Amino acid sequence: MANVVVVTSGKGGVGKTTSTAALGAALAQAGENVAVVDFDVGLRNLDLMLGAERRVVFDLINVVQGVVRLQQALIRDKRIDTLWLLPASQTRDKDALTDEGVARVIADLRTRFDWILCDSPAGIERGATLAMRHADGAIVVTNPEVSSVRDSDRIIGLLDAKTEKAERGERIAKHILITRFDPARANRGEMLSIADVMEILSLPLLGIIPESEEVLRASNLGAPVVLSNPGSAPSRAYADAARRLMGENVDMTVPSEKRGLFTKLFGRRAA
């Protein structure tokens, strides 16, 4: 049975698109059929994170409006053949998305894929509520920082009120994904700890992605971090999170970079 999961946060810049690309790629690597859907109409970026920006011909709006069939807009990843992208439109605005149209596209995607990851735009406006509307589950991406935690709390409220599942009186499965975490700073009391965030938001944890230079490098290269450097700390964290999403029981750890003696002695730490 297909799983529709919205990747959301309220706040911008916390890592929704990076996480959608990485989790999508990790799930696909595990053999699952995955579609990642960009709901950020007018400000699409998931295509860039996947390195597919020059292959976009049709988009979500074209499919929602019935101009093209779903198969015409879906772009297959060049590295993993079970990973597909449904890009957002860059020229239209979010008002071109209708509730019925989105419902139809999601229903169509459900018949073809195991996982449909919906990359939500920031904010709590129409684009964000449409991205979460038909979801079975939600990944709330949160940085260990006050404004991000506050916005996550707000989004959790919306997930419990504005989704189709919530309106039917059911509960949408919600998980927190903490990104840009720096264990050393948290240990020194300079950053909210995992326990702090968990207690404040009281939701189960999907994973902890450590702050890493590899994430920017992956975005520069147009490859999800799990593909650009599979052995890196964030890649291992995303791979673990993907396994948890598939229902596996994986110990919760914060992976760290494997550093040689030379970098340990002389290397500078990532800022």
Next chain:
Amino acid sequence: MSWSLLFKRRNSAPVARERLQILLAHERSALGRSNLISLLREEILSAISRHVKVEPDKVQVKMDRGDAVSMLEIEVEIPNIAQDRALAG
């Protein structure tokens, strides 16, 4: 920077945590999400103010959730004048 300044610099994460807990308890109740903390705060405030005069913002209710037990911490600031009057009466 002098040594005293260096050592006086307090950890900022507990401050962040405290601010968020207070802010979110307020915002959750304002947005109509059921919240035990704000409900308790209202009821405790009304019970106490039947006997002594308390300012609404002088009541702090905190909850630390644990696995087995949770700790409910209530802090009420009561002005001494009210206390004196209550003793006299």
